[in-house]
Amino acid sequence: MVLTPYFSSQVIPRKEGVLEYRQETISGFSCRISPGRLKRCIDQPQFDLPSGEKCPFCRETVFHETPEFPGGGRVTRGESVTFPNLYPFARWHTVTVITHEHLPATFSRSQVTDAVLAATDLLSDREGYSSLNWNYLPSAGASVVHPHLQALCDDRPSFVQGIYLSGAKEYYRRNGRRYADCIKQWEQSSPRYLFGEEVFWSAQPVPLGEREIRAILPVSHPSEFGPYAELFVSGLLRIIRLYRELGTYAFNMSLIFDKKPSSPSFNAFCSVISRINPNRSSTSDSAFMERIHREPVILTLPEDIGPYLKDSMSVPDW
Ligand SMILES: [Zn+2]
Structure with a gap:
């Protein structure tokens, strides 16, 4: 067991390749790293989605087919259009369409910066725990x-948001230093460090998903984010380009x-994970x-399942 200040690691050599268990100290989150499994090549080549399709977010329809505040x-703001989510799962839940184009090949810095600022400006005035x-x-x-x-804002944090908020508070109480400052100091000289100082980008040692990259921001609340938006977006676009060079186009991002x-x-920190490419x-x-956020959004009311099973009892077993 190798002990580091912020995560523990247990490496098990195997004939198929290394297996490593890691656990992050502040969150208790754990993962298994098994690079040998890359040989399975389960990722799919990028599937060309039809670019000529239209949707409610296309320019011709976005001002007619989406809800209003x-x-x-x-x-x-710029090309972006922001409106309430038609199917919200948060007290405040907005959608910001980033581009005029339905399926742009790339994103410009101004397209994403305008969208990010439109969403965070609205979050700035909200009371509660926000994420983009x-x-x-x-x-x-x-x-x-x-x-x-x-963009979400709620009276309570998401699971992951709550873990890091209380972990950082406790870390500060015990050590008199910000957890983020310590991470930056430790990671600066590690092979996981990528780039940036004010907005600090590095590979997360105990990832929540494939190729997780995190950015640490010098602010805590959306109302303070504006001056760093462009710098943040430059870094994010660099990560998106890196993923594409590695062969993956799909990703999830959360700025907490x-x-x-x-x-x-x-x-505030941003987590980006790459996902399997779209396929048929x-x-x-x-x-x-x-x-x-490690907080599943559930569509089926658990209390509906029992009655459904009882109602379907008349259906013969397989
Ligand atoms: Zn569209």
Whole structure:
């Protein structure tokens, strides 16, 4: 067992290759790393989704077929259009369509910066625990291909948000230092460090998903995010390009904030994970909530299952 200040690791040499168990100290999250399994090549070559399709988020329809805010209207910034989610699973739940184009080949910095700022400006005025999220492509759980962000704000944090908020608080209480500052110091000289100082990008040692990359921001709340938006988006686009060079196009992203500005203990952070490429049957029922926030969004009321089973008793067994 190798002990490091922020995660533990147990490496088991096997004839098929190394198997490693890792656990992150602050969160208790664990994973198994088994590079030999890459040889199975389960990822799919990028499947060309039909680019000529239209959807409610396309420019011709977005102002007619999407909901408006209670006072009326939608928020536009550059190419982006923001409106309430038609099927919300949070107290505040908006959708921000990023591009005019239904399936753009690439994203420009201004397209994504405008979208991110439109969503976080609205979050700035909300009371509660916020996050900004992106499911890109159906295999990452996006129900609409047209690129869009989702901003959430709730009275309570998501599971992962709560774990890191309370962990950072406790770390500060015990050590008199921010956990994020220690991570930056430790990771700077590790092979996981990627780039950036003010917005610090590195590979997460105990990943929540494939090729998880995290960014640590010098702010805690959406109201403080604006001055760093462009720098953040440049880094995010660099990660998206890196994923594409590695052969994956689909990803989930969550940018997780604290409830209050100027938190003494917590730095907002972004997690990005790569997902299997879209293939002919790859619409996924797991998205950022399931994969990054570790809080599944459930559609079926558990109390409905018993009555359904009883009602279906008349159906003969297989
Ligand atoms: Zn569209």
